[in-house]
Amino acid sequence: MKVKRSDRLIDMTNFLLDHPRQLVSLPFFVKRYSSAKSSISEDLGIIKRAFKARGLGNVQTLPGAAGGVEYFPGVSVPVATEFLELMAGKLADKERLLPGGYLYLSDLLGNPNYLKVIGRLIAAQYSGQKVDAVMTVATKGIPIAQSVAGYLGVPFVIARRDAKITEGATVSVNYVSASSDRIQKMELSKRSLSEGAHVVIVDDFMKGGGTIRGMHDLLKEFQAHLVGITVFAETSFKGQRLIQDYTSLLKIVEINTQTDQIEVQLGNYLDKLVAVQTSKQE
């Protein structure tokens, strides 16, 4: 039975949101809704316009026999700015201060509403690039990696500091945590990443960059390619960072344990996003 336009629009919206960066052939929708190809094309035009108006990203239609439609999640600069300012305000809350000048973040990184936006923001940066997987290190980076992977439509893989019998054979690297000067080890299951994969690295926090550098070294052991690095928050760091080219959503400038004050700024994310969006329009 032919499905009405209103019902098609609702179901297609849901389908595209659920299958980002996956080429869906027009005949698939033709069959799903018992509707003409021309009607489906019109539907997609309406969805493309509505997604664009709300800054949800780009719905791209490819003509021809191998063609179809593909949804690339995106975000508008105003929506991104508003969210990052909200997060900066929350990070600066002195109630987060823990002994030793650490910050409690589990409420933010355990909130699926925030994680959805964080994932969308990070994914939007890589919308024009080939990505096969998202990588992080256990434990705090996992929710971010999962959310980003969801918007990029690829798997996420987790490096670990402690070997688990349920991971099978692993590849390991040693790395130096620049902030503590200690040598540590991280491992990644051999099965989890295929040779030559294009990988985005994400983590919750970066200080000296040693952990990220360790993940990068792991990638090299897999002959994998680094697409980019994004962290939720970087902290200011006196000394030479082990990683130069990265994106941060937020920057913790100072944690003053005497006055209980936390100074937070936006990271370099918005600059990177604008650069990506500008290059696509050219």
Next chain:
Amino acid sequence: MKVKRSDRLIDMTNFLLDHPRQLVSLPFFVKRYSSAKSSISEDLGIIKRAFKARGLGNVQTLPGAAGGVEYFPGVSVPVATEFLELMAGKLADKERLLPGGYLYLSDLLGNPNYLKVIGRLIAAQYSGQKVDAVMTVATKGIPIAQSVAGYLGVPFVIARRDAKITEGATVSVNYVSASSDRIQKMELSKRSLSEGAHVVIVDDFMKGGGTIRGMHDLLKEFQAHLVGITVFAETSFKGQRLIQDYTSLLKIVEINTQTDQIEVQLGNYLDKLVAVQTSKQE
């Protein structure tokens, strides 16, 4: 400027999917689309019907001044059955067998497409109940907890076997792993759960039930209420299980390391889902 019906339907679909179990007032949409309340009501009627037809769950409208619309994610029995059979087939793949009779699962639980369905399935079970948080234990349960929490619109909290300085003060319990008879400890940050919270417990795997029992004991320390327990896979276990009332999506009946055969059945999930759906219709 007034927004057209087609554009409203697309944006509302996205909005409701992104804000499950959150009451949205009709005036919010009236303002967002500069449209009459009667038009918004009609839109919601169309969305309700379309979601129901695809088994996406229930769009509930509440009349009156305090009213509005709320989306409860759900799943149809055929969609759930098809997915669980797909997972059962994948679990029975002998390539997963690791030394010691362990199974490699990271590919399944690192795939955001599968995680979305797993989260939807588990959330659908609790759609009629008050839930304040989802709880799991690090590390493998995290992706499941995050996905379920996303569909329930609540935070997830992570118990840990190793204390972290970034968690602040914690509450800890000892628990006995029934499969290994070893006493272990797990901790939960005091900040992560408020007293009296209603909590769903999830994990990737259950054998003797000791770990789940540990989480249940932690809940008691927080004066929190257990809403339900769901695991991705249970394994058959000779002896007395420490947990009786739980849901499993899958059941690993036997792992034969001699013949490299893994026997997998569906768990009790479908029975539970049917019971929930039947009770709601009464």
